[in-house]
Amino acid sequence: MANRAWSRCERANTPAAADLHLVEVRLPYEEDLAWMRLVLDAEENLKASRMRDAHLMRTFMFAHAAVRIFFSGQIGVSPDQLIFYRTPLGRPGLRDSRSNYDFNISYRKGLVAFGVSKKRIGVDVELLPAGVRHADIARRFFSPEECRYVFASDADEERRFLRVWTRKEALIKYLALGIDAIGQFEVLSDQISVPGHRTCRIETSFMPGHVLSYACEV
Secondary structure, eight states, rough: OOGGGEEEEEEOOOOTTHHHHEEEEEEOOHHHHHHHHHOOHHHHHHHHHSOHHHHHHHHHHHHHHHHHHHHHHEEEHHHHHHHEETTTTTOEEEOOOOOOEEEEEEEEEEEEEEESSSSSSEEEEEEEOOSSOOHHHHHHOOOHHHHHTTOSTTTTHHHHHHHHHHHHHHHHTTTOOGGGGGSSSOOOOEEEEOOOSSSSSEEEETTTTTTEEEEEEE
């Protein structure tokens, strides 16, 4: 993909088991969009065409094209020939036994987080400031202990809210659960044990304009 499609790509500080990249996406040129349309499958192109926000549409296209490029290089198959699937609750996967990587993506307008690991991984990225009524969301979905953490001080309330929210999102994506499960788990600890799953580690990074969390099997 042409380098014009992004302005910044960072590799997050993660353990050897995980490889996590954060990409700031520019509005691509039309020829970049045409190239991405050839790489994506019919379902991905249809979903992109239904997005009314042009920047969000292009971020979506870039995110899914990046996944295809990674696995194309790993397996040695043309990116447009790869077949992906989603579980009933929306967790993505690659239908090819030649890859031993798990992956997860998260994107917001102009920002893509892409994590790959030989162990299960979940990723979430959010913009900062969030532009949402975070106090109402926290009271609805966070545990009493998480709420005490978020509302401990007015100074960094939104940052603490986003730390908890992105960790919850990363965890439920790691567990392959739907958004309805977001209030079921407390995520203040760095290691989380969930019955029926191996222990996972959750890490959070704050960078200018966004917050990124990932959950990866220990």
